Amino acid sequence: MNKCRDALEAMVWQFGYQGVRDGKPIIWTGGLSALEEAFEALGWEDPRFVEDSDAICDVEGCPEWTVSQGVAWEDTGYWHICHKHSAAARNNELQPQMKQRAIDREASRDPITGYLP
């Protein structure tokens, strides 16, 4: 573990720009010199493609970053969703198919507390 590298990476995750390119989530510098230097120090490409995770929309096929959690289709789970799907939920649209990793996450919640393991 390199504390300085870990701190730099945490800063980039917090302040880097989130986006989508070629249908995949990315984090990028936005042309800001401090972020460019940080990406270079980390050895990261700009943009850096990001693996699907709980930071990415739970809706199947959606590569967008999440903007809200827990309020959409809340009778079926505590879903993490993007701006577009948040609007769809507010418009009472039917719940789309969710990603298997999200379904598995919701199924792992404690039935009493609702906490994840």
Ligand SMILES: [Zn+2]
């Ligand atoms: Zn979405």
